[in-house]
Amino acid sequence: MKTDALHAVRLARTDLKLLGRNYVALFNVMVLPLLFGFLYLQMTEDPTFVLSGMPGILLIFTAFLNLVNTFTARREELVLKRLRGGQSSAAAIFGGAGLGALAVFVFQVVLLIVLTNRYAGALPTNPVPMIVGGLLGVAVFALLAAAFSGITPSAEMAQLTPMPVLIVLMFAAPLAWPLDQMPAALEIVSRVLPVTPVMELMRAGYYGASLGEMSVYVATLLGWVAVSALLVKLFFRWDPRHN
Amino acid sequence: MLEITGLRKQFPGGKVALDGVGFEVRPGELYGFVGANGAGKTTTMRIVMGVLLSDAGQVSWQGRPLDADTRKRIGYMPEERGLYQKMRVAEQIEYFGQLHGMSAAAARTATNDLLERLTLTERRNDAVEALSLGNQQRVQLAVALVHDPELLILDEPFSGLDPIAVEALSTVLQERARGGVPVLFSSHQLELVERLCDAVGIISAGRMVATGSVETLQAAAGRALKVVVRGAEPGWADGLPGELAVQGDRHVLVTSGGDDQEILRRAVKSGHVEHFGFERASLTEIFKEAVA
Ligand SMILES: Nc1ncnc2c1ncn2[C@@H]1O[C@H](COP(=O)(O)OP(=O)(O)O)[C@@H](O)[C@H]1O
Ligand SMILES: [Mg+2]
Numbered sequence: 001m002k003t004d005a006l007h008a009v010r011l012a013r014t015d016l017k018l019l020g021r022n023y024v025a026l027f028n029v030m031v032l033p034l035l036f037g038f039l040y041l042q043m044t045e046d047p048t049f050v051l052s053g054m055p056g057i058l059l060i061f062t063a064f065l066n067l068v069n070t071f072t073a074r075r076e077e078l079v080l081k082r083l084r085g086g087q088s089s090a091a092a093i094f095g096g097a098g099l100g101a102l103a104v105f106v107f108q109v110v111l112l113i114v115l116t117n118r119y120a121g122a123l124p125t126n127p128v129p130m131i132v133g134g135l136l137g138v139a140v141f142a143l144l145a146a147a148f149s150g151i152t153p154s155a156e157m158a159q160l161t162p163m164p165v166l167i168v169l170m171f172a173a174p175l176a177w178p179l180d181q182m183p184a185a186l187e188i189v190s191r192v193l194p195v196t197p198v199m200e201l202m203r204a205g206y207y208g209a210s211l212g213e214m215s216v217y218v219a220t221l222l223g224w225v226a227v228s229a230l231l232v233k234l235f236f237r238w239d240p241r242h243n
Numbered sequence: 244m245l246e247i248t249g250l251r252k253q254f255p256g257g258k259v260a261l262d263g264v265g266f267e268v269r270p271g272e273l274y275g276f277v278g279a280n281g282a283g284k285t286t287t288m289r290i291v292m293g294v295l296l297s298d299a300g301q302v303s304w305q306g307r308p309l310d311a312d313t314r315k316r317i318g319y320m321p322e323e324r325g326l327y328q329k330m331r332v333a334e335q336i337e338y339f340g341q342l343h344g345m346s347a348a349a350a351r352t353a354t355n356d357l358l359e360r361l362t363l364t365e366r367r368n369d370a371v372e373a374l375s376l377g378n379q380q381r382v383q384l385a386v387a388l389v390h391d392p393e394l395l396i397l398d399e400p401f402s403g404l405d406p407i408a409v410e411a412l413s414t415v416l417q418e419r420a421r422g423g424v425p426v427l428f429s430s431h432q433l434e435l436v437e438r439l440c441d442a443v444g445i446i447s448a449g450r451m452v453a454t455g456s457v458e459t460l461q462a463a464a465g466r467a468l469k470v471v472v473r474g475a476e477p478g479w480a481d482g483l484p485g486e487l488a489v490q491g492d493r494h495v496l497v498t499s500g501g502d503d504q505e506i507l508r509r510a511v512k513s514g515h516v517e518h519f520g521f522e523r524a525s526l527t528e529i530f531k532e533a534v535a
Contacts, residue, residue: 003315003344010341018329078325085294085321088342 004092011088011096015070016103024159025069029104033061040176048120052206053175055109055130056199059137060169062108063101067145068162070097071236073155080238098142105138109202116206124205129214133201136221140194143228150235169195194224244269245291245394245425250300252286252449260286261297262449268394268425268442273416275436276429277530278446284429285322287446288398291427292319304394315343318392320400324383328372332363335371336385343390350389357385361411377408384412388419395419397428401435413439437526447534457526464524464532468503470496471518472510479513493517 019025036057040050074080083093109130117123124130144165152161172190179187179196190196197217204214245268252261261283268274278284289295291302293314302309327335333354340350358364361381366374371382384400395416401409417439420426430436436443437457444454453460472479475494480487483506485498494514498506510516524532 007342010338014327014330014338018327021329074327077328078323079327080325081323082321082325083342085289085292085319 004089004095007088007092008095008099011083011093012099012103015097015100019066019070019100019104025066028159029062029066030108033058033108036170043176048116048122048206049178049203050176051112051116051120052122052124052203053173053199054112055105055134055202056137056173056195057170057175058105058108058112059141059198060166060195062105063098063138063141064145064148065159065162065166066104067097067101067142068148068152069155069158070100071146071149072152072158075149075237076155076240078240084238094142094146097146098138101142102135102138105134109134122206126205126208128205129201129209130205132218133198133204133221136218136225137194137198140221140224140228143225143232144194147228147231147235150232150237169193172196174199192220194221197221244305245427246301246303247287247291248301248303250287250290250302251298252283252290252295253298260449261290261300264300264446264449264451266444266451266454268427270423270425271420272425272441273420273439274425274427275440275443276427276446277431277433277436277443277526278429279431279534282446283449284446285398288319288322288396288427288429291396292317292321294321313393316390316393318387318390318395318397320383320387320397322398324379326371326379326382326386329370331368331370332374332382333358333367335382336389339386340389345390353389353391354385357388360415361385376403377405380404381408381411384415388415393424395424395426395428397426399430400428401430401432409435433526433530443526445530445533452533453529460526460529461523464529465499466521466523467497467499467528468501468506469518469520469522470506470510470516472496472513473515473517475510475514479509483509497522 019029033054037050037054041047044050071080080093084090113124148162148165149158152158172186172193173195174182174190179190182190197220200209200217201214203209247267248265250261250264251259253259264283264287266274276284276287286295290297291309293309293311304313330338336354336357337347337350340353341347345353358367361384363378363381363385366378371379374382380400380403384397387395387397400412400416404412413435416426416428420441440457442454442456443460445452455463468485472494474492480494480496483496483498484501485496488495488497496506496510507516507519510519
């Protein structure tokens with residue numbers, strides 16, 4: 001247990017160090033979501049609303065896109081196999097990847113909170129739903145990324161295979177408009193997808209929300225944790241060879 | 244001592260990869276594990292490392308079954324040479340040392356020492372992907388050695404190395420063995436194994452067909468008689484056992500049977516005897532014999 005935790009921290013540190021050296025990935029994780037955020041900000045009169053929901057979008061890049069890339073690259077360079085060969089447990093390896101993404105995500109959310117305060121004068125009043133939403137969100141997207149790496153043939157393809165998911169998630173996310181202003185069909189889709197509950201829990205930190213509402217979001221995310229864990233079981237590969 | 248007994252492994256699909264593999268590697272011993280491709284070397288090593296589960300058999304270390312904690316103190320070079328391609332050489336070796344529980348400072352010292360020994364110091368800040376294959380292999384060895392392991396298990400550490408790298412690697416392995424560490428490595432470079440190893444195990448189609456010290460195996464294989472006759476008359480060796488090769492005006496007869504005195508008389512009568520003596524079987528010959 002203790003070794004697992006230690007290994008996870010070391011693996012996470014390494015992932016972050018290597019992320020820092022990979023400019024394409026760094027752009028995707030750090031700059032791209034900011035560009036989208038800036039775009040959405042132009043479409044709204046309510047910057048607090050957009051900025052407080054941004055963490056949901058960030059996860060798509062910071063946890064999902066980034067980790068599809070990481071898992072695929074590590075598998076291709078056979079590091080996953082080596083780590084499994086007597087050094088680190090599966091829990092430590094997944095935990096390490098999640099931890100690295102979490103560190104970037106926390107940094108980004110703190111940055112967002114500062115920006116929101118600067119430009120809209122708002123500050124969150126209740127950090128609890130934000131922390132719960134953030135942790136569950138990272139877990140869901142890290143697991144989804146692991147599953148997706150399994151169907152991604154190479155590190156080069158890792159920028160492509162997640163695109164359909166990315167587009168659907170971005171399109172259906174209630175970033176610029178609240179859920180109840182969406183067309184009914186889209187609203188249903190949006191509520192089921194994992195980005196929305198993260199956004200809403202983050203917003204609950206600013207605007208407050210009823211316990212009932214928040215429980216539904218948490219339950220949705222827990223459901224996604226289960227679904228994505230199953231997808232990992234089905235699709236994740238330690239080994240580049242297909243057999 | 245590492246003791247492997249009765250390992251059996253059948254892969255899904257029916258292929259029996261190991262069928263009762265067993266041998267021992269003693270402290271301070273360099274043990275060469277040789278066999279053709281697909282003989283079962285990698286499978287055996289993976290089972291020792293716990294990467295694969297065996298269907299039957301035991302692996303024990305110092306008299307007790309090898310467990311996960313003990314495996315952390317083994318230096319293992321897997322068949323699949325996974326390294327972070329974008330990480331720098333020194334950084335990577337230190338990192339794996341730390342994963343084995345070393346402090347940052349201890350990992351750094353050990354890394355610098357290994358870089359020096361493996362003549363990689365000048366490459367210490369290069370990304371692994373920028374290295375030649377031979378140098379990548381040296382990094383692999385460094386990663387297996389950095390945490391000062393109690394036991395070394397190396398899958399084909401010499402494959403693809405140039406002679407200089409082979410020398411560097413051999414020296415390091417011999418040093419470790421002399422320090423009391425059992426070293427088990429697989430190889431199909433038989434001359435190298437013969438020169439380097441204290442003990443050898445030959446595996447063929449999942450079974451150990453020979454195991455023991457090189458001398459024991461040589462003694463068991465019997466000695467071959469080699470006769471070199473210059474200017475011999477053609478046909479002098481007709482009816483004698485063994486193989487005759489003709490190199491210019493020299494006739495070379497190698498045989499492991501027949502009456503040596505009779506052979507000598509015939510040789511003396513037919514020409515100028517340049518050489519008459521018993522030769523030790525080379526590992527290559529022992530190997531051919533064993534797997535035949
Ligand atoms: N994962 C696997 N699934 C099925 N068969 C395997 C697997 N790994 C190895 N084998 C088979 O087991 C035999 C032994 O392989 P291996 O241990 O890799 O041999 P070596 O390392 O001596 O070349 C081979 O016939 C190989 O095809
Ligand atoms: Mg092999």
